[in-house]
Amino acid sequence: MIRRLKRSFVTVTMLSAALVLVILMGIVNLTNYIERTNSDREILSYLAENGGRFPVGKDIDDDHVSSGEPTEENASEEMDFTATNDPDGTPPLWDGKGGHRRGFTVETQYETRYFSVFLPVEGDPFVDTSQIAAVTGEEAAALAQSLPAADGKVLRSGNYRYTTVTGEYGVLYVFLDCTRSIGAVRTFLINSVVVTAGGLIVLFGLAWLFSGKAVRPIAESYEKQKSFITNAGHELKTPLAVIESSTEVIELENGESQWTQSIHGQVRRLTTLTQELIALARMDENSDLALSEIDLSAVTEEALEPFAMLAEQKGFGFAAELQPGVRCRANREAVEKICAILADNAVKYTAPGGAIRFTLTQEGGHAVLREENPAEGLAPGSQERLFDRFYRADTSHNSAQPGYGLGLPLARSLSEAMGGKMKADSPDGKRLVVTVQL
Numbered sequence: 001m002i003r004r005l006k007r008s009f010v011t012v013t014m015l016s017a018a019l020v021l022v023i024l025m026g027i028v029n030l031t032n033y034i035e036r037t038n039s040d041r042e043i044l045s046y047l048a049e050n051g052g053r054f055p056v057g058k059d060i061d062d063d064h065v066s067s068g069e070p071t072e073e074n075a076s077e078e079m080d081f082t083a084t085n086d087p088d089g090t091p092p093l094w095d096g097k098g099g100h101r102r103g104f105t106v107e108t109q110y111e112t113r114y115f116s117v118f119l120p121v122e123g124d125p126f127v128d129t130s131q132i133a134a135v136t137g138e139e140a141a142a143l144a145q146s147l148p149a150a151d152g153k154v155l156r157s158g159n160y161r162y163t164t165v166t167g168e169y170g171v172l173y174v175f176l177d178c179t180r181s182i183g184a185v186r187t188f189l190i191n192s193v194v195v196t197a198g199g200l201i202v203l204f205g206l207a208w209l210f211s212g213k214a215v216r217p218i219a220e221s222y223e224k225q226k227s228f229i230t231n232a233g234h235e236l237k238t239p240l241a242v243i244e245s246s247t248e249v250i251e252l253e254n255g256e257s258q259w260t261q262s263i264h265g266q267v268r269r270l271t272t273l274t275q276e277l278i279a280l281a282r283m284d285e286n287s288d289l290a291l292s293e294i295d296l297s298a299v300t301e302e303a304l305e306p307f308a309m310l311a312e313q314k315g316f317g318f319a320a321e322l323q324p325g326v327r328c329r330a331n332r333e334a335v336e337k338i339c340a341i342l343a344d345n346a347v348k349y350t351a352p353g354g355a356i357r358f359t360l361t362q363e364g365g366h367a368v369l370r371e372e373n374p375a376e377g378l379a380p381g382s383q384e385r386l387f388d389r390f391y392r393a394d395t396s397h398n399s400a401q402p403g404y405g406l407g408l409p410l411a412r413s414l415s416e417a418m419g420g421k422m423k424a425d426s427p428d429g430k431r432l433v434v435t436v437q438l
Contacts, residue, residue, distance in 0.1 A: 005215045005218060005219070006208075006211040006212065006215055009207070009211045009214050009215055010204070010207045010208050010211050013203070013207040013211075014200065014203065014204055014207060017200065017203050018200055021196045021199060021200065022196070025192050025193070025196050028192060029185075029188065029189050029192055032185060032188050033185050036181045036182075036184065036185050037181075039181070040154075040161050040176055040178050040181055041154050041161070042104075043104070043108065043112055043114075043176060044114075044154055044161055044162070044163050044174060044176045045154070045163065046104075047114060047116070047174045047176065048163050048164075048165050048172070048174045051116075051172070052114075052116030052118070052128065052172055052174045053116070053128070053131075054109040054112075112131070112176070112177075113131060113132045113133075113134075113176075113177035113179075114131050114132060114174065114175060114176045114177060115127070115128060115129040115130075115131060115132045115135055115140050115175050116128050116172060116173060116174045116175065117140050117141055117143075117144035117172075117173040117175075118170055118171070118172045118173075119144060119145065119170050119171045119172075119173065120169055120170035121169055121170050125141045125144065125145070127140050127141050132177055134177065135175075140175070143157070143160075143175070144173040144175075147162065147173070149164045149166060149171055150162060150163045150164040151164065151166070152164070152165075156178075159177065159178055159179040159182055160175045160176065160177060160178065161175070161176045161178050162174060162175045162176070232277075233274045233275075233277050233278040236270065236274050237271075237274065240267055240270055240271055240274070243263065243267055244264070244267050247260050247263045247264060247267070273406075276406040276407070276410065277406070279410060289331040289334055289414075289417045289418055290331060291329045291330060291331055291418060291419075292329065292330075292331075292332075293327055293328070293329055294327065294328065294329075294330055294332050294335070295325070295326075295327055296326045296327060296328050296330065296335065296360065296367050296369075296438070297322045297323065297324050297325060297326045297360060299332055299335050299336060299339075300320075300322055300335065300339055300358070300360055300369065301320065301322055302336075303335070303336040303339035303340060303343075304320050304339055304343055304358060307340075307343035307344065307346075307347060308320065310347055311346075311347055311350075311356055314347065314352070315352055315353065316347065316350055316352070316353075316354055316355065316356055317354070317355030317356065317357075318355070318356045319355065319356070319357045319358070320357075320358045321357070321358065321359045321360070322358070322359070322360040323360055323361050323362060326360055326361070326362050326367050327367075328366075328367040328438045329418075329419075330418050330420075330438055331414075331417075331418055334414040334415075334417065334418060335438075337410070337411070337414055338369075338411045338414055338415060338436060339369075341407040341408065341410065341411040342358075342371040342411065342434055342436075343356070343358075343371070344407065345407055345408065346371060346373040349373070349375065350373045350374055350375075351374055351376070354373060354374040355373075355374070356371070356372070356373045357371070357372045357373070358370070358371050358372075359372075366437050366438065367437070367438045368435060368436070368437050368438075369435070369436040369437075369438070370433060370434070370435050370436075371433070371434045372431055372432070372433045372434075373431065373432055374430065374431050374432075375426065375430065375431055375432040376430070378426040378429050378430075378432060380426055380427060380428060380429045383424040383425060383426055383432065384423075384424070386408050386424045387408050387409050387412050387422070387424070388409070408422075408424070408434075411436075415436055415437075415438070418438060419438070420436060420437050420438040421436075421437045422434065422435065422436050422437075423435050
């Protein structure tokens with residue numbers, strides 16, 4: 001139980017932290033990608049506005065840039081993109097007012113790798129690759145001719161982003177080499193993933209280290225509860241035995257009466273309750289059962305046989321449809337106890353004339369045992385409350401039925417101790433289906 005609490009604490013902590021870190025990592029990487037992309041778009045747009053080059057000796061203020069559209073007469077001249085400074089030494093990207101274009105620095109034109117291709121309506125293309133070494137003129141022309149016009153948009157081809165300017169005499173393709181920005185985004189993503197993973201590993205260690213302290217108050221309370229139940233159960237055995245023997249002495253001296261019979265009945269109920277409480281406490285203290293491969297079909301058939309005869313005596317239908325040869329790793333005594341609890345509950349709460357049905361099947365890698373019996377007063381849906389200790393759903397509307405609501409909780413504990421699951425459901429509100437998966 002305490003181990004499950006620690007695992008739950010660590011799981012919740014890790015899931016919460018992982019969710020927060022993944023969201024933050026996503027936001028940071030998305031922001032970085034958008035900033036890098038916008039910077040590339042800004043440079044590419046600026047190049048397109050200036051005929052596929054950084055302007056020579058011009059103010060870069062947005063109100064003073066040329067359209068950059070080549071004409072038939074000046075196409076070759078426009079493709080001469082040798083950048084120089086103004087005579088007074090002012091770089092072309094400097095706005096002359098102590099600042100520079102948004103996203104640009106004084107070194108931008110020297111750091112940027114780009115090339116442009118002008119495809120005239122007629123004639124050979126004009127190519128400028130003076131600002132890049134990775135592409136030849138032939139490769140640049142072939143690339144431009146293979147790509148559709150961007151129509152003012154910024155598109156991507158491999159590590160290049162490009163845009164086009166369409167004029168009367170042809171189309172100008174401007175390419176920007178984004179290898180460094182794409183690599184920077186990829187490197188940032190990898191580093192953030194590594195840092196996040198490392199942080200989660202460290203957090204897992206810390207969460208596991210301090211989980212004991214976090215659940216200590218619950219563990220102490222739980223241990224006190226288990227100790228009280230165990231001690232109280234053992235202490236009750238002696239007075240119950242004395243009451244039983246004293247009642248027998250009274251019967252020997254004065255004969256049986258309704259009072260002595262009532263005492264015997266109440267002693268039996270208290271004895272059963274004490275045994276169930278002690279069994280639950282022991283399951284909580286040591287939930288590890290010795291498992292071995294068993295023939296589940298044979299064990300289930302043997303465990304259900306006495307209850308089939310009991311149901312017949314009470315006028316119930318009792319069917320056990322067990323697939324032969326179903327084997328699994330389980331504890332034989334625990335399986336027998338689970339079958340006894342399910343069958344006993346079904347016999348107690350099935351209305352006269354009803355039918356109880358057990359099925360055992362092999363489904364994938366699991367053995368599935370189902371018990372189904374008529375039940376009244378159940379709302380359709382999951383019946384998880386049936387596994388709460390001391391909870392009794394009086395589906396038969398008969399308050400005289402014996403029981404304390406400890407059978408199904410014990411059965412679920414036994415199932416989980418064997419690595420299985422147990423659930424209850426009422427598909428239509430008229431019948432109860434309990435499923436055990438091992």
